Amino acid sequence: MSNTRIEKDSMGEMEIPAQALYGAQTARALANFPISGQRFPRSFIRGLGLIKEHAAHVNMELGLLHKERAMAIMEAAEEVIEGKLDDHFVLDIFQTGSGTSTNMNANEVIANRAAQLLDQAVGGRSVHPNDHVNLGQSSNDVIPTVLHLAAAVEIRHTLVPALFALQEALGEKALAFDDIVTIGRTHLQDAVPVRLGQIFSGYARQVSLSIRRLETSMEGLFELPLGGTALGTGLNTHPRFAAAVITRLAEVTGLPLREARNHFEAQGARDAAVAASGTLKGCAAALFKIANDIRFLGSGPRCGLGELVLPPVQPGSSIMPGKVNPVMAESLIQVCAQVVGNDAAVTLGGLSGNFELNVMMPLIAHNLLQSIEILARAVTQFTQKCVLGLEADRRRCEALVEESLAMATALAPAIGYDRAAQIAKKAFESGKTVRETALTEQVLSREELEDILDPRPMTEPGVPGRREPQ
Structure with missing residues (x-):
């Protein structure tokens, strides 16, 4: 058996690994963008799967997609959601600025997997990546x-x-x-x-x-651009498509998702x-x-x-x-x-x-x-x-408090800022604590100093040691 197969897109034929579920457009992008080796994360691929699954369901309900084909697309999209097809999402982050290559990667993988589920040939387009999987959508929304x-x-x-x-x-x-x-x-x-x-x-x-x-900040993220298609006008999508898909997405995620109030803002910015x-x-x-x-x-x-x-x-x-x-x-x-x-x-x-699209x-x-x-x-x-x-x-904390020259702060209301600063300076020069220096200088009685220099009251509002006026 051959290790490759041939698929076509609007630009012609592309050789693709036989086991790959992606198609010609993905293969072109893979060749064009061997930049960083970094791919879209699991959360993004899961999001793509969610949109494709619920888009197929809504298009089926609107009578735009045959039930058997829609069910196969939904089953394939569910495998994307679950991460079963991650190996087929092969494109680099640094690609076309609209992300069209990755949208088509999803469309092709889901179309080919849906074809397998319907016992059809991979690459045969019995399920079409654009006409069926991408129905009512654009990469731009x-x-x-x-x-x-x-x-x-x-x-x-x-x-x-x-x-x-x-x-x-x-x-x-x-x-x-x-x-x-x-x-x-x-x-x-x-x-x-x-x-x-x-x-x-x-x-x-x-x-x-x-x-x-x-x-x-999530409030802005809850507004979804889906339904604007190419640049916000909604060309080629059913008027009820976006609202119905978003309602289903909100139910699945538990988030208050809603259609964008203005699709031109939602796609241009x-x-x-x-x-x-x-x-x-x-x-x-x-x-x-x-x-x-x-x-x-x-x-x-x-x-x-x-x-x-x-x-x-x-x-x-x-x-x-x-x-x-x-x-x-x-x-x-x-x-x-x-x-x-x-x-x-x-x-x-x-x-x-730029104009109607961010790139x-x-x-x-x-x-x-x-x-x-x-x-x-x-x-x-x-x-x-x-x-x-x-x-x-605890002992280290208590020792640091006692050693600190900032203990002089509690003395200021009782002896004045300047005198308290002198005590702090002398304590620093002598290597002694503020308490020891204040005792030596006899600025207050031992009892008053013990009261004022108790560190616990210093951690609350108030003036330590302050007495009511007589």
Whole structure:
């Protein structure tokens, strides 16, 4: 048997591997774009399968597609959804800017697989990739629809749950560490005392607000361009096609999907994707700060800050025995940096809405979906292998508070700012604590100093040691 077969498209014949389900247009694109080796992610291919499956069902209901052919297309599309045909989606991200090559890749794979299910020859066009699988559609409305659909699904069902788990874990640590007083820091310098639980409550709130912003950003993604066909006019599609397909997609995904209010905006611009990417960048900035703080608070174990004890997950050095590094935090901050870079690419892609079509949709899809995917995975690993196992070194925290020159802040209301500053300066020069220096200088009685320099009240609103006027 031959290892290849011949298929035709409007430009002529193409030789294709015998076992491949794609056809001539995909083969041309495969030859034209051997660029990066990067393909569309699973979430995007799944989205293509969803649209093709429900498009066939609606076209059958509208009387535009024979039932037997429609059922075969739906069955083949379901295999695409399940990932069974992923090996046949072979095209590079860096291809035609509309994503037409990948839309045709899907059309050809589904058409040929449907032909197999009908006991027809692969490549014989008993099920036609354009006339049947792509009926009522254009790459120009399908690809941006898949982009919105895949991004919304992955944010809602993958990234947001990962962030919720992180928020919960940080909230649990906020409660567990609430009675531990440590030293705050501003400008990388010692500041006034703060409870470790308060610090972690701030982290939890950062994540909570990131989730809220992501939920808001999805509103634009819920509008789908399907139904606009070539440039928004809806040429060659049934007037009820788009609404019916989108209703079915909403039921399957559990998302409040709706047809775009204005199809010319929906196809000429990718503003919703740019906005979603910007929100992902904001989320990455928050996560970077949290992970970076935690790794610095865990620096040591003897010559760093050492307030936190991070779970050891792997050896840290090929040359230094016993060294353990904060690798989960390092992994997350690298992912956050990548997301920031991805957002720049998405933004540049969003600039390329030329007249009635954006011609950087594969680039936008690749970067947006990668950001969602790697953030979700990194957050999950960071939560499970770092945050949940975090412990605090209480003695280290208490020692740092006592050593801090910022303890002089609590003295200012009682002895004045200038005198308190002198105490802090003398403490620094002598190597003594603020408490020891204040006792030596006899600025207040021992009892008053013990009251004022108690670090716990410094972590709440109020003036430590203040007495009511007599």
